[in-house]
Every structure is written in C-alpha cells, then in structure tokens.
Ligand code: SAM
C-alpha cells in the first residue's frame with residue numbers, strides 16, 4: 208500500500224508526535240529509519256504517502272485524541288482511494304503497545320501498529336503492509352488486514368538504528384535509558400515501555416559525539432527515569448563496569464563542544480549523593496532539575512508505591528540547593544489519586560509552599576486500565592479533582608511567575624531555538640529552562656548569547672541581547 212510515485216519523486220512521511228520528549232526522540236529516529244527507504248519529512252498529512260501517529264497512553268485524554276485523528280485519516284484514505292491513490296497509516300508509541308490488535312479492530316483503515324521497542328523494524332512492516340495491499344488490490348480477501356509488531360525484542364532497537372540526525376538549533380535529545388521497573392500504581396509506563404534498560408556507555412558517548420559533530424551544543428538525556436541509568440562500561444574504566452548517571456554526565460562534559468547538558472524526569476529514589484554532587488561541580492550541567500514528587504501526603508505516596516516520602520523529597524531539595532544554590536526545581540503532581548482526602552491535598556499544597564518550584568506539571572488522576580490504581584476503591588469525583596487542580600495550579604503559577612521575576616535585571620546566557628511569533632523576534636532558553644523572547648538576528652538561532660532580562664511573565668521572560676558568548680555563524 209506504500210504509494211510509490213511513478214515520476215521518481217521522493218515519498219513523504221508525516222509523523223505526528225503526542226506526549227513526552229521520549230516520543231519526540233522516537234519520532235526523529237523513525238524518520239532516520241525511513242530516510243533510506245526514500246521518505247522525506249512532510250509538514251502535513253495531506254501531502255504524505257505515509258502518516259505515523261506516535262502516540263501517548265499516559266492519560267486517557269491522550270489516547271482518545273489518537274482515535275479521533277485516525278477517523279480523519281480514514282476519510283482521507285477513502286478519498287484518495289476513490290482517486291486511485293493511497294495512504295498508509297501507522298500507529299506507533301505507547302497506545303500501539305497497550306492496545307495492539309484493538310486498534311486494528313476499532314479502526315480497520317490502520318495498516319501498521321508498531322510498539323516503541325520495535326520501530327527499527329518499520330522497513331519490514333511497511334513491506335508486509337504493501338504485500339497485503341497488493342493482495343487486496345488484486346481483489347482477494349484477506350483475514351486481518353493490518354500488520355502488528357508490539358514485541359519486546361531480545362535485541363535492543365538501539366543496535367539497529369541508523370545514526371541520529373535530530374539536531375535542532377544546536378540542541379539534541381539523546382535517549383540513554385528506557386522502560387521502568389518501579390510500578391507506581393497510577394502509571395502505564397512499565398507496561399507500555401517494558402523493563403528498565405540502560406544503553407551501554409560506549410554507545411551513548413559515541414552518539415553524543417555524532418550529535419556534536421552534527422552541530423549540537425546542548426544535549427538532553429532522555430529516559431522514563433533518567434537517573435536510574437546504570438550503563439555497562441569497559442571493566443577497566445574509571446567509573447567501574449557499570450556507570451551511574453553521575454559518571455556519564457562527567458564523561459559527556461569532557462566532550463569538546465558540549466556546552467549544556469540536561470536530564471529531565473528523574474525519580475527521587477534514584478537521586479544519590481554522587482549525582483547531587485555533579486550538580487555542584489559540572490558547569491555544563493544546567494541548573495534545572497525535574498524531580499517529580501506527585502503528592503505531598505505520605506499516605507498517598509505509599510498508595511502510589513512511590514517508595515519515597517515527603518521528608519526524603521524535602522531532604523533532597525535541601526541537599527541539591529546546598530550544592531547548587533541557583534537550582535531551578537520543577538516537578539509533577541497528580542491530584543485526586545484514589546483515597547486522596549482534603550487533608551492529603553492540604554499536605555500537597557503545603558509541600559509546594561515549603562519548596563517553591565520554578566515550574567511544574569500537574570494533572571488530574573486518570574484511571575489507566577491494567578494499573579493497580581484503576582481498581583482501587585475511593586476514586587475521587589471529577590469535580591473534586593478539578594477544584595484541587597485549579598487551586599494547585601494557581602499556587603504553582605504564582606511560584607513560576609515569582610521565579611521568572613526574580614531573574615529580571617540579570618544577564619543570562621540564552622540558547623536561541625527558533626523565530627518568535629512577532630517579526631524580528633527570536634526565542635531561546637536560559638540555563639533554568641525559562642523561555643526568553645528578544646529582538647535579534649535569526650542567524651543567532653542555535654547559538655548561546657548573553658541576554659539582559661527585562662520583563663518577567665507567567666511563562667516567559669523578555670530580554671535584550673547584550674553580547675555574543677559564542678561566535679555566531
Ligand atoms: N518517571 C517519572 C516519575 O517518576 O515520576 C514520571 C514519568 S511519567 C511518564 C510523567 C508524568 O505523568 C508523571 O510524573 C505523572 O505526574 C503523570 N502521570 C502518569 N500517570 C498518570 C495518571 N494515570 N494520571 C495522571 N497523571 C499521570
């Protein structure tokens with residue numbers, strides 16, 4: 208069914224990415240896998256021969272969006288068929304993993320369902336989809352139209368992927384770890400991404416060097432719990448035969464050209480002293496840490512199987528701030544987990560007051576089929592969840608604004624990433640991951656530039672370019 212244009216044009220693929228940065232990374236890697244097959248990236252499904260929806264299953268709302276999009280794509284496919292052309296539809300990512308066959312049953316227009324551990328096999332899956340399409344075009348009946356691959360293969364997909372090409376404006380994602388063994392009772396990740404796996408040190412460092420050669424000056428290390436990293440290394444290496452995230456960050460900082468290192472999404476239980484120390488003494492590690500706490504109530508944290516209490520979290524914050532006083536802390540909260548009382552929620556609000564977050568993500572608990580939380584009694588009514596979320600977000604919003612305002616008057620190095628909405632404007636990130644808007648030459652995109660911060664808002668800062676820290680091309 209893959210449409211091969213007769214005039215020798217390249218085929219086009221449109222990849223829509225839902226959810227987290229892991230999915231952004233996976234989408235880039237799928238594009239890398241498809242490139243040798245002749246697929247160029249398209250900006251719209253209307254111009255594409257192949258559409259890939261790289262999906263997220265973390266909350267119900269996220270997976271329902273996928274089915275609405277599939278309905279629109281089915282209509283597009285039918286229109287094209289009437290005009291003698293075709294459209295191949297693939298569903299990738301965590302909804303593909305969690306729902307598998309169910310997707311093909313609910314939406315028969317789907318040709319391929321591929322889980323997050325199997326996308327290196329896209330070429331074979333496309334060939335199989337094409338073979339089935341040819342049989343159908345010949346008027347023969349086929350039991351089971353779509354092609355499905357949701358295995359967790361024994362071999363790592365990372366060993367089968369081509370070199371990464373995904374450097375955008377000096378910044379690149381590097382996946383170092385995948386899956387999770389923690390089984391928080393609200394979370395689908397251990398089921399959709401599988402057991403925790405850390406890539407070997409040599410592979411990570413080699414990919415980092417390739418990214419730097421391709422123009423990256425900022426590397427963001429990705430994983431479901433990046434600080435659970437424990438990668439195999441040569442037994443004779445200084446960090447020992449298994450490296451922690453701390454050793455890996457130290458080695459990455461040694462690579463010439465790496466100006467910024469980040470790692471989002473870490474678990475409080477995996478935040479050890481060695482890693483805390485790295486925040487104090489590796490200047491390339493940016494002073495920003497995303498450390499999800501989920502709740503301020505010990506009772507709820509235990510029901511969530513988080514394996515940390517409120518005190519451990521507060522102690523970590525204290526130690527981190529001792530090592531890196533300007534550290535911007537970010538976190539995740541879930542409100543309305545089963546059994547959460549007003550008193551539990553009050554503990555969450557008090558924890559926010561005690562810590563003072565620079566930014567945060569907060570969500571209403573979403574019941575995910577197959578997770579222990581979905582079967583727990585005392586599910587919290589939607590209206591209670593909504594009221595708690597509104598109160599929490601008001602407080603977090605004030606803290607984010609205060610944090611931005613605290614930087615006004617300072618000069619900060621900003622890595623410019625893209626053009627702003629207004630003409631002449633460019634947008635970038637401070638070391639603390641705040642968005643900064645400034646008037647500037649678009650050639651500064653991809654470079655780190657000193658910016659005087661002049662205004663602070665809820666979600667961003669405005670600034671004026673002060674000087675170039677690093678020569679622009
Ligand atoms: N590994 C990280 C940690 O230990 O907290 C979080 C990764 S998870 C993919 C991202 C965030 O989604 C979580 O921190 C949580 O706040 C939110 N999340 C996960 N499952 C959820 C659910 N069932 N309902 C609401 N939010 C959820």
Ligand code: SF4
Nearest residue numbers: 387389390391394396
């Ligand atoms: Fe999900 Fe994070 Fe818990 Fe793992 S540690 S189960 S990814 S919330």
